[in-house]
Amino acid sequence: MIxxxxxxxxxxxxxxxxxxxxxxxxxxxxxxxxxxLFIASILIFTIGAYFGMGNDIISNExxxxxxxxxxxxxxxxxxxxxxxxVCYPALLLFIPALYFWSLTDIPYKxxxxxxxxxxxxxxxxxxxxxxLAFQLGLDKDSSPLSLGIIAQSLTxxxxxxxxxxxxxxxxxxxxxxxxxxxxxxxxxxxxVLFLMVLSIHLLYWLISALLSYIKFEKLL
Numbered sequence: 001m002i003x004x005x006x007x008x009x010x011x012x013x014x015x016x017x018x019x020x021x022x023x024x025x026x027x028x029x030x031x032x033x034x035x036x037l038f039i040a041s042i043l044i045f046t047i048g049a050y051f052g053m054g055n056d057i058i059s060n061e062x063x064x065x066x067x068x069x070x071x072x073x074x075x076x077x078x079x080x081x082x083x084x085x086v087c088y089p090a091l092l093l094f095i096p097a098l099y100f101w102s103l104t105d106i107p108y109k110x111x112x113x114x115x116x117x118x119x120x121x122x123x124x125x126x127x128x129x130x131x132l133a134f135q136l137g138l139d140k141d142s143s144p145l146s147l148g149i150i151a152q153s154l155t156x157x158x159x160x161x162x163x164x165x166x167x168x169x170x171x172x173x174x175x176x177x178x179x180x181x182x183x184x185x186x187x188x189x190x191x192v193l194f195l196m197v198l199s200i201h202l203l204y205w206l207i208s209a210l211l212s213y214i215k216f217e218k219l220l
Contacts, residue, residue: 005029018184045085049078092119104186114181125170163209
């Protein structure tokens with residue numbers, strides 16, 4: 001059986017996607033979809049940089065540096081965001097795929113296909129947040145899609161609010177998608193597969209929260 005990667009169809013009918021991927025002897029159109037994912041991610045991060053999303057550190061220096069230096073920092077920030085538009089899907093796509101492949105009996109191309117669907121949802125979430133941030137002036141920890149709002153009502157600890165700000169309803173759906181996909185594709189116990197999926201997400205959440213917690217402006 002030949003499975004051709006179709007993102008929208010697979011997301012609308014996930015169980016059909018799991019079954020077809022399980023039975024597939026060959027996966028086609030994977031590379032094209034990965035290239036499309038990277039282009040979409042770069043575009044989203046570039047738009048965010050254009051509208052100044054996340055450049056609070058630079059804005060705080062508006063009155064303390066010359067106009068030329070300020071514009072140079074804005075340029076470097078924009079270039080950094082474009083670079084992050086490449087790194088973001090790469091880190092989320094290939095590292096978990098290698099992790100799942102190394103601990104299961106699933107062919108790497110099938111694991112990569114499953115992870116492509118997961119990362120596509122996360123990139124789409126970035127686009128949704130970009131729209132909300134532009135319209136409502138929200139920061140990441142205050143997104144209505146995440147648990148950050150609840151955490152902010154319970155504590156003022158920046159690390160805690162940043163950590164829960166990484167956990168979103170869409171992210172929870174991604175965990176379910178990865179877990180169910182691995183259950184279909186692997187013969188390992190479901191409990192083990194769930195712990196594998198949860199552990200990689202916990203790692204990413206902790207790293208993201210730590211990066212948000214660090215005051216980079218004091219290191220520059």
